[in-house]
Amino acid sequence: MVSVKQPANAETVAMRTDAYFNRTQHIVQHYGDKEVVYAVFLRRPVLSAPRLVLQWLDQIFAEEKIDATYYVAFQEGEWVGAGQPILYIKGSFAQLVVLETILLQKLGACCVAACNAFQMAQTLPEVDFIAMGARHCAGYEMQELVEYAAWVGTQAAQKKSGAKGFIGTASASTAKMFGLDAGMGTMPHALIGYAGSTVRAAEMFHEQFPQYQLGVLVDYFGREVTDGVKVCQRFPELAAQGKISLRLDTHGGRYLEGLDRQSSYALIMRHAPETLQRYCSEKELTDLTGMGVSAAAIWWMREKLDEAGFNKVKLIASSGFDVAKCRMIAEAKAPVDCIGTGSFIPTRWSETYATADIIAYNGQPLVKQGREFLINFARQYVPGL
Template identity: 55%
Template sequence: MPADGVGAAPSGAAPSPAADQVARLADKYFIKTKETVGRFGDTRVTYAVFMRRPVICTPRLAVGWLEEMARARGVEFDIRLTHPEGAWVGAGEPLMMLSGPLYHLVDLETIYLQKLGPACVAAYNAYQMCVDLPNVDFMAMDARHCAGAEMADMMAYAASVGSAAARRDVGARGFVGNANDATAHHFGRERGMGTMPHALIGYAGSTVRAAEMYHEAFPDEAMTVLVDYFGQEVTDSLAVCRRFPEMAAEGRLAFRLDTHGGRYLEGLDLNSSYAVLDRHAQRSIRGYRTDTELRHLVGTGVSAAAIWHLRERLDEAGFGAARIVASSGFNPGKCKAMAIAEVPVDVIGTGSYLPETWTETYATSDIVSYGGKPSVKVGREFLLRYLDH
């Protein structure tokens, strides 16, 4: 049984892939090893499952699937987590020790590693983002960047684990929801969150008209209005506030900046971006910054200066309670730059906690014991010490 209360997927969820699909999806050498073991006799083995970079332990999907496979095969696997869910795990340090009959474990490796590695790295990234901006609500908007529904479920789960760890460690607000219904349960919700895409603005013909249409369709909801479609982020934000002053005053009106990197937000250029930060966050531009940090601070798109600029203009017009939502490329590095500039952002919508370097997500599983006798390939002897833990 897994340690620390980590269990299978939510009740009612079918294991994916099903037991009868394993032979088709597993690496062929595992299938041939299974056939060989079946011919020459089974033995009990112990695997050490680890990664080559620091991660956040995010094992529930892998563990849940292993438990389903054990039930389907009428055997028992001893799954011992070396760290609880949400804990930091160092490079090369096992996340779990997995014991059972070699015949029933060997062909499962391909799939449980797929369910483990990417989730652990995504959780690590989500954790870093939430720690750097502890007073910001995050929204997981990764689904359309995922390679199918299974990956989307894995990434939403990862965001929830990283977020919970940041909440535990620094009191961060973290990820409060996501963009679709299918994975909302990972955030304690029944439904996804979101209001309008660019398509609705284009359909309506103006930002104000899109807001009116949305409000008529969903009169009881707070409203987040996307304001970059026409390149008039400030003008359109103020126009919507004037159209819905009560909602603005009640803090039920927000503006989402999603300006692409090919231009500056309305009213800004490089010099004025520096001036904005000089007024509000001098420390962010007075020290040495890398080119990437400078792009996040004073460059095109949704920069720190852009967020500060919109906040200035809303406040000057008397709409201090209107909120700001930022999206567009908010990965750990960009969030760190935003923290340096102390940006007045209320919500960040991001799918960029998804691993950027996919090779970092590769989990590895090595057998370290055959029939109770320690044995591992040369160079991995360091794993043997975990047999006694």
């Protein structure tokens, strides 16, 4: 696990922090400093993912000669209950007060995304995941946060149940977190449009990158089965060796080639009837039998490839694979080998808001009303409370 060094100096922090923290620093410096203890927590259950924020604290403590100590209550990958502080920071109020904004930015999203990644890996333990959320991020700093989170969630799932989890990311910069030198992926739809056919795009890719698994998108022309089989027929040796992966990314406004609602229901009833023998929400029904990349679509593609003699060709699924969709894919026992997703990134950003409250001044416990529980938690981690 590696991290890009982030700017950590007083001028940068002052520019990026909330103005009222800067003004508070000025007031405290004028009227006299106090030693304080911060408790940092989220309001919902999460996995602890503090490494990037701790690296940043180490860096700024050293560069700005800040005399402070942090105490980690929940180690990386541990389950944290709602409202339980993940870490405590003890030191000079005048020095620490300006760090809160950036501190919270680097913790909240990581912990929620790690929780989502863990749940996805646990739900589909035999499936590989690729973190493809870079395009959904507001800049590289966010990308680093959430793709680190995918690694944390994976490590926790592997430790708990041996799940495969996330095996890499879409870009080289964060691939290093997973021990890789390059990003992972197949090909964009734009390449198939450029080539003029799915088979020709596969040929171009293989000619230029013969060392890579041949991963081919098959939905561009709406002929997932037809074009997928043609690619396999064009490269029979690769297909027989399991070196071809067909990626299903069918648009949510149509069914995969050869399917409709009725035939999709029939597929699920044949392979996993219990999923339709209980109440399902509209979203669950869509994930099972609806348009786009449903459980039925995965089953159909697998059946058609096997019928054509290509049982070693792998299936990659993408498009909206969040925790809930992964649960339905698992319940339907859909035979997917790999899932490419950015949907482990929290859907509701408000869930990622971390909070930092001061719980002691000069060794005397004190916190705003309603947050007294933070003091009780802290006593087992912070000396002198």
